[in-house]
Amino acid sequence: MEQVSTTAAGRGPQKSGATGASAESAGSVTKRLSQELMNLMMTSPPGISAFPKSDSNLFEWAGTIEGAVGTVYQGLTFKIAIHFPSNYPFVAPKINFVTRCYHPNVDIHSGAICLDILQDKWSAVYSVQTILLSLQSLLGEPNNASPLNTAASQLWDKPTEFKAELLRLYRPAEDIN
Amino acid sequence: MASEQLWSQVAEKWQTSFNRLNRNEPGITGLLTFSEAWVLARDFLRPRDIDEPSPKSTVNRQQLRAAFDNLAQRRMLTALLEEFLEDMRWQLPHITKDIEGLMKQYEATSDPIFIAGCISRLVLWHKAWAPFPELGPTVVNAFTNTFQTHVFSVLPRSFSHGFKSLVSATLNPEYATEPPVWITTLFPQSGPPPDRWDKPLWQAFEQLGMTERYESLIASVCYEHVEAHMIETYSKVWDRECLSEARDWMSQHILPWLLMPYAPNAKTVEEAAPFISGIGTRLDYHVCKTLADLRTREIFDIIVDFPDSRPALDDLKKCILRVDHRSTLVKTLRKENAHRLLHPGADTKMILQQYVSIIKCLRIIDPQGVLLFKVADPIRRYLRERPDTIRCVVASLVADHESGDSLVDENDTVQPLQQAQVDDYSDLNWEPEPQDAGPDFRTNKPSDIISTLVSIYDSQDLFIKELQVLLAQRLLAIKDGNFDRERRNIEVLKIRFGEAQLQVCEVMLRDMTDSRRTDQHIQSQKNNDTTQLHPTIISRHFWPSLQTNTFTMPGQFKTIQDAYQKEFKTFKPDKKLVWMSHLGTISLDIELDDRTVSADVPPLEAAIIELFSQKDIWTIDELIETIGSIERPAAVKALGTWIELGVIKEEDANTFRLLQVADAAASSKTTQRPQAMAVEDEVPIVTAQQQQAEQMKVFWKFIEGMLRNLGSLPVDRIQQMLKFAPGYDRSVEQLGQFMEAAKREGLVSVKDGMWKLS
Numbered sequence: 013m014e015q016v017s018t019t020a021a022g023r024g025p026q027k028s029g030a031t032g033a034s035a036e037s038a039g040s041v042t043k044r045l046s047q048e049l050m051n052l053m054m055t056s057p058p059g060i061s062a063f064p065k066s067d068s069n070l071f072e073w074a075g076t077i078e079g080a081v082g083t084v085y086q087g088l089t090f091k092i093a094i095h096f097p098s099n100y101p102f103v104a105p106k107i108n109f110v111t112r113c114y115h116p117n118v119d120i121h122s123g124a125i126c127l128d129i130l131q132d133k134w135s136a137v138y139s140v141q142t143i144l145l146s147l148q149s150l151l152g153e154p155n156n157a158s159p160l161n162t163a164a165s166q167l168w169d170k171p172t173e174f175k176a177e178l179l180r181l182y183r184p185a186e187d188i189n
Numbered sequence: 190m191a192s193e194q195l196w197s198q199v200a201e202k203w204q205t206s207f208n209r210l211n212r213n214e215p216g217i218t219g220l221l222t223f224s225e226a227w228v229l230a231r232d233f234l235r236p237r238d239i240d241e242p243s244p245k246s247t248v249n250r251q252q253l254r255a256a257f258d259n260l261a262q263r264r265m266l267t268a269l270l271e272e273f274l275e276d277m278r279w280q281l282p283h284i285t286k287d288i289e290g291l292m293k294q295y296e297a298t299s300d301p302i303f304i305a306g307c308i309s310r311l312v313l314w315h316k317a318w319a320p321f322p323e324l325g326p327t328v329v330n331a332f333t334n335t336f337q338t339h340v341f342s343v344l345p346r347s348f349s350h351g352f353k354s355l356v357s358a359t360l361n362p363e364y365a366t367e368p369p370v371w372i373t374t375l376f377p378q379s380g381p382p383p384d385r386w387d388k389p390l391w392q393a394f395e396q397l398g399m400t401e402r403y404e405s406l407i408a409s410v411c412y413e414h415v416e417a418h419m420i421e422t423y424s425k426v427w428d429r430e431c432l433s434e435a436r437d438w439m440s441q442h443i444l445p446w447l448l449m450p451y452a453p454n455a456k457t458v459e460e461a462a463p464f465i466s467g468i469g470t471r472l473d474y475h476v477c478k479t480l481a482d483l484r485t486r487e488i489f490d491i492i493v494d495f496p497d498s499r500p501a502l503d504d505l506k507k508c509i510l511r512v513d514h515r516s517t518l519v520k521t522l523r524k525e526n527a528h529r530l531l532h533p534g535a536d537t538k539m540i541l542q543q544y545v546s547i548i549k550c551l552r553i554i555d556p557q558g559v560l561l562f563k564v565a566d567p568i569r570r571y572l573r574e575r576p577d578t579i580r581c582v583v584a585s586l587v588a589d590h591e592s593g594d595s596l597v598d599e600n601d602t603v604q605p606l607q608q609a610q611v612d613d614y615s616d617l618n619w620e621p622e623p624q625d626a627g628p629d630f631r632t633n634k635p636s637d638i639i640s641t642l643v644s645i646y647d648s649q650d651l652f653i654k655e656l657q658v659l660l661a662q663r664l665l666a667i668k669d670g671n672f673d674r675e676r677r678n679i680e681v682l683k684i685r686f687g688e689a690q691l692q693v694c695e696v697m698l699r700d701m702t703d704s705r706r707t708d709q710h711i712q713s714q715k716n717n718d719t720t721q722l723h724p725t726i727i728s729r730h731f732w733p734s735l736q737t738n739t740f741t742m743p744g745q746f747k748t749i750q751d752a753y754q755k756e757f758k759t760f761k762p763d764k765k766l767v768w769m770s771h772l773g774t775i776s777l778d779i780e781l782d783d784r785t786v787s788a789d790v791p792p793l794e795a796a797i798i799e800l801f802s803q804k805d806i807w808t809i810d811e812l813i814e815t816i817g818s819i820e821r822p823a824a825v826k827a828l829g830t831w832i833e834l835g836v837i838k839e840e841d842a843n844t845f846r847l848l849q850v851a852d853a854a855a856s857s858k859t860t861q862r863p864q865a866m867a868v869e870d871e872v873p874i875v876t877a878q879q880q881q882a883e884q885m886k887v888f889w890k891f892i893e894g895m896l897r898n899l900g901s902l903p904v905d906r907i908q909q910m911l912k913f914a915p916g917y918d919r920s921v922e923q924l925g926q927f928m929e930a931a932k933r934e935g936l937v938s939v940k941d942g943m944w945k946l947s
Binding site for chain 2: 046049050052053054056061062063064065066067070073074075076091
């Protein structure tokens with residue numbers, strides 16, 4: 013990388029600055045993501061997990077969340093897709109449910125999630141692990157104030173019916189690839 | 190007309206013949222004399238059965254001579270010879286019968302005495318039938334030819350075998366002092382007894398033309414005799430040079446014997462020299478070959494016995510030069526090595542020792558190293574596969590010579606490791622490679638043993654790493670603060686591996702001395718109660734990873750540690766002190782109601798007994814919980830130490846009570862037992878192998894992670910994805926093996942080459 017920037021520096025100082033910076037940031041993002049992966053693998057917190065989808069692209073991950081014990085989601089496993097932007101961790105990753113998830117804050121069709129730390133409350137100190145843990149707790153404690161799935165939010169107070177609806181829509185995870 | 194001419198011709202011929210026979214005697218008196226002479230001569234010559242009385246004695250010698258002269262004058266000797274041979278042919282069945290009878294007896298008994306008898310009879314026949322030598326060489330030769338042709342044609346196949354045993358009997362040393370009885374009866378000698386008992390026998394052979402005919406047989410008897418003698422005398426005799434001894438023996442025992450068959454007419458040794466030089470050279474070759482074969486068969490044990498077996502190696506070197514035995518030697522040694530050395534039953538240290546001996550031995554035999562190169566290859570390949578080879582080599586590098594672990598002589602000068610050499614084109618003493626050198630043979634100039642051992646592996650880094658681990662173990666085991674030996678080792682190794690490679694070791698060594706200095710400083714502050722604690726402070730980055738079982742020392746130990754840490758912080762503010770509480774030893778005096786128990790114990794033991802000063806009864810689970818991060822077996826072991834010392838007692842299962850007053854039964858038990866050796870000898874350093882296992886655990890987490898999130902994957906995909914794991918360097922094959930192992934443990938399952946978590 014250093015070599016690239018020095019040769020570029022010979023041609024034009026202005027251009028070299030830009031190339032060097034972007035290359036450097038891409039490098040640091042990769043480094044950060046590798047570090048996060050390493051941490052996640054080593055701590056392996058119960059019920060959550062994630063891994064890059066392919067060895068060539070560190071920005072696309074697949075994740076797994078198991079419903080916490082004592083919630084209606086207990087015993088269910090949800091697959092999610094994580095997309096890291098190139099300016100991660102300054103911008104939050106984009107996360108979607110892949111497994112259909114009946115939940116007040118999850119769009120049943122697109123899998124989009126409404127979670128504050130994924131939008132305006134995002135901070136660079138969060139990591140994949142904290143996001144996954146937040147999602148796991150979100151399953152048990154939805155924010156009914158800002159529902160994406162109003163039907164689900166209305167049904168939340170009736171656990172038996174909610175569970176019936178959840179199980180009706182739930183499809184066990186298939187292999188992603 | 191024509192018939193008339195023919196008639197006259199015939200008549201003329203007739204007249205000439207008549208004149209020749211009649212010798213111009215009047216009438217036919219000449220013819221009559223001739224006829225008389227013919228009958229007389231023929232009758233004299235006619236071969237007879239020797240068992241019948243011979244008429245020869247009655248014949249008038251003068252008359253006979255006249256008769257032969259007469260026949261010679263009339264040029265009728267040729268005709269007489271033909272007649273004689275014809276007569277002989279008629280008589281030959283007598284001999285045949287004779288031989289057959291004796292040979293049958295031999296075949297039934299295998300006793301060579303019948304062969305001797307047979308030969309004795311043949312000599313008699315030969316003597317009886319032989320025409321007298323005055324008749325000229327033509328007659329004698331013709332007779333001999335016919336006689337021998339017949340005899341050899343009727344001798345059965347078993348004869349050669351019998352002949353061989355008869356000849357070998359002449360080499361029997363017992364007969365030299367006391368000749369066999371049969372020799373005098375079968376071959377009666379008229380004159381004084383011969384200088385050698387077997388002389389008549391050899392004369393008989395010569396007379397019958399057997400020496401010539403059976404020369405190869407006689408030679409093979411000689412070879413076999415030499416071979417048997419050498420194998421009997423020199424097997425397992427490695428402590429003296431046998432080749433020269435064997436040659437002496439040859440000239441003393443075999444050479445005189447050779448005179449009989451090869452130079453029967455020579456009076457002196459000088460006269461015989463040209464006759465026996467050929468067979469002599471062949472025998473000398475045979476001696477070398479036999480010795481080379483023998484030593485080649487024994488080569489493995491010779492190498493084991495080295496250096497006591499040095500003379501045997503010198504012998505082998507000389508023999509190999511003469512008989513070109515190199516490839517056989519290589520083949521044999523390789524086979525022996527594979528059979529006796531390179532198998533799981535052999536200790537790595539032993540293999541290394543034998544390898545070193547092989548290097549030394551083969552260098553004696555073949556200084557250029559071609560043999561060594563060929564033999565060493567499988568050993569090196571095998572050693573490379575052994576997990577503890579490096580450890581053994583390294584251990585021998587730093588071993589002291591008293592312990593006998595060392596592979597090298599103390600006298601060897603320490604020299605830098607030699608790299609594989611490139612040909613030096615300016616070398617005036619350059620020699621071409623030996624012709625049996627393989628294509629990948631490298632001319633190894635005599636390099637030292639350690640270089641050879643280190644070159645088993647392509648990289649020296651492995652050695653350095655293992656060296657560090659070993660050094661760590663040894664340094665931490667030193668209790669008296671005397672690091673001179675380790676310092677010396679490091680200096681020696683620096684010469685071998687180079688300064689840069691051993692920098693880490695240097696730091697480790699300095700840590701030890703620095704620790705003492707730091708400790709002295711902290712102790713000198715006096716304003717604390719740290720006097721009992723003398724830590725070894727090591728730099729984490731330069732030491733191999735130590736087992737990370739750190740627990741917190743309870744009670745007074747903690748107080749001391751904290752106080753020390755505080756002092757350390759003021760002394761070296763830029764450094765952080767992390768206690769490895771499980772390492773080291775603690776000297777304790779335990780004051781109980783009725784006694785004081787003194788013991789040197791590992792920290793965990795001390796921690797546990799410290800807890801007993803808080804309350805008298807603990808369960809094992811409580812103890813583990815209080816100390817934290819220790820394993821149950823370790824706790825049980827520590828408790829066991831105190832039980833043996835009679836300080837605590839197991840009341841119920843897993844419940845222990847402090848014995849403030851000595852338990853009578855327990856104390857009597859302690860006196861019976863020897864004092865428990867509570868101090869651990871081995872410093873728990875993580876070996877390279879354990880590190881690998883540790884790494885594999887990390888990789889397993891990654892594999893688990895990817896399989897959980899990505900479903901099922903083929904093994905090469907897993908391999909690719911594992912590049913996310915830091916430091917992953919395994920091959921697909923290794924990964925495959927690992928996955929199989931995981932499958933056996935029921936962690937994963939595989940279907941159509943796709944792995945998934947089960």
